[in-house]
Amino acid sequence: MPNLDFTVAPDKCVRCGACVGDCPRGIISRPGADALPEVPPALAGDCLECQHCLAICPPGAIGVFGLNPERSLELTPESLPSLRQMRTLLRGRRSVRQYRGENVPRPLLDELLATLANAPTGCNDRGLSFLVVDDRASLDALREKMVAALEERILRGEPLPEFLASAARAHRQKGEDELFRGAPHLLIVSAGAESACPKEDVDLALAYFELLARCAGLGTVWCGMLKFALDAAPELRPCLGLDPDVHFYAILFGYPDVRYARTVQRDAAAAIRRLSFG
Numbered sequence: 281m282p283n284l285d286f287t288v289a290p291d292k293c294v295r296c297g298a299c300v301g302d303c304p305r306g307i308i309s310r311p312g313a314d315a316l317p318e319v320p321p322a323l324a325g326d327c328l329e330c331q332h333c334l335a336i337c338p339p340g341a342i343g344v345f346g347l348n349p350e351r352s353l354e355l356t357p358e359s360l361p362s363l364r365q366m367r368t369l370l371r372g373r374r375s376v377r378q379y380r381g382e383n384v385p386r387p388l389l390d391e392l393l394a395t396l397a398n399a400p401t402g403c404n405d406r407g408l409s410f411l412v413v414d415d416r417a418s419l420d421a422l423r424e425k426m427v428a429a430l431e432e433r434i435l436r437g438e439p440l441p442e443f444l445a446s447a448a449r450a451h452r453q454k455g456e457d458e459l460f461r462g463a464p465h466l467l468i469v470s471a472g473a474e475s476a477c478p479k480e481d482v483d484l485a486l487a488y489f490e491l492l493a494r495c496a497g498l499g500t501v502w503c504g505m506l507k508f509a510l511d512a513a514p515e516l517r518p519c520l521g522l523d524p525d526v527h528f529y530a531i532l533f534g535y536p537d538v539r540y541a542r543t544v545q546r547d548a549a550a551a552i553r554r555l556s557f558g
Contacts, residue, residue, distance in 0.1 A: 284324040285346050286333070288316045292341035299333040299342055308333060317342070328404050369491060371543035376499025377461045379534040383415050384465060384498065392492050399485040407472020408485055411521060416464040422520075423459055426506075427451050429513035440512055447505065459505045463532035466503065468520060470528035478527035486531050499536030506530045 286308075299317050300308045307323040310316070319327070333342050340349035353359070361369070393410055401408060413419045430448040433440050447458035460466065469485045471478030490500045507529060510517055514524065522528055 282329075282345050284319060284327055285344060286319045286324070287343040288318070289341045289343075290316060292339045293317070293337075294339055294341075296338065298336045298338065302332050302336045304328050304330060304332065329406075330404050368543065369494065371547075372540065373490065373494060374499075374540050375501040376536045376538065377501055378537040379461070379463045379499065380537045381416070381464070382535060384534060386414065388496060389414055389465075392489065392496060395492055396485060396489050399481075399488040401481045401484070402475065402477030405472055405475050405477075405481070407475050408481055409470045409472070409521075410485075411468040411470070413466040419460060419464060419466055422466070423451070423457065425516060425519065426459060426509050426513070429516055430509065433512065441508065444505075444508055444512055459509065460503070460532055461501055463501070464534040466506070466530055466532055468506070468522070468528055468530045470522060470526050473523070473526065475527075482527055482529050486529060489531060489533075493533050497535065498533050499538075500531050500533045503530040503532045 293316055295310070295314060295316075297310060297317075300310055305323075305326045305328050307319050307326050308317050309320070311318070317333075329345070331344060331347070334344050334347060334349050334352065337349065340352075343349055389412065393412065396410065397408075399408070413422060427448045430440065430444055431452070434445055434448065450456040450458050467486075467489060469482045469489075471481050475481055486502065490502075493500050510520075510522070517524065
């Protein structure tokens with residue numbers, strides 16, 4: 281754990297106690313009505329590193345881990361999307377399987393990944409790793425490796441799901457890309473070895489990325505074919521930096537070569553139940 285470095289600016293602190301009440305571990309206290317908040321040294325090691333104290337302080341008086349609250353983005357109703365905008369975004373989300381040829385600019389990609397690092401993780405573990413294939417040529421090379429590994433299994437007569445064998449044949453015989461759908465980029469999110477909720481952490485991060493990418497004008501599609509291919513040919517995992525037991529999943533993305541003009545209509549697609557003990 282990094283040095284807690286819990287600081288309070290005396291000229292800014294209004295003694296509201298918000299940081300005391302919101303600390304998940306209850307390690308912040310105020311020894312008197314006029315006293316500044318503090319974290320006793322004996323409790324510093326219990327910090328969850330959530331930064332709630334920095335985020336909740338109205339005047340921005342609290343710093344932690346050497347972070348300056350003035351560098352945080354201010355949260356106001358005007359700075360957040362409206363409910364109507366979020367409803368449209370979620371209803372209009374589509375899996376994109378047609379992409380333009382150009383790469384996403386590196387600065388935009390870096391911004392998306394930096395934002396994605398804020399996705400929630402179970403117990404605030406924050407042990408996720410992001411592996412990004414940021415140019416089409418590299419993804420082409422990875423596709424060739426995958427197809428060659430699948431073809432080798434076919435030649436040896438080893439069991440292989442038919443959809444994987446079909447994808448390998450489609451690539452080699454017709455030049456069709458059923459593995460990566462012609463996307464220029466791939467993001468693999470993997471969980472930390474000590475993650476309390478590895479699957480949930482990975483899925484949340486990918487869902488966050490999908491919405492971020494859409495707001496940046498990008499299209500996405502979750503890449504189950506990569507997961508199935510690496511399960512069938514585990515020798516490919518080391519070239520992606522994936523240990524044998526680590527949980528991961530992937531998403532393809534890039535500039536879409538298709539535009540959807542309206543949302544679909546499936547608000548009733550999920551069963552809704554209400555529980556009452558009245």
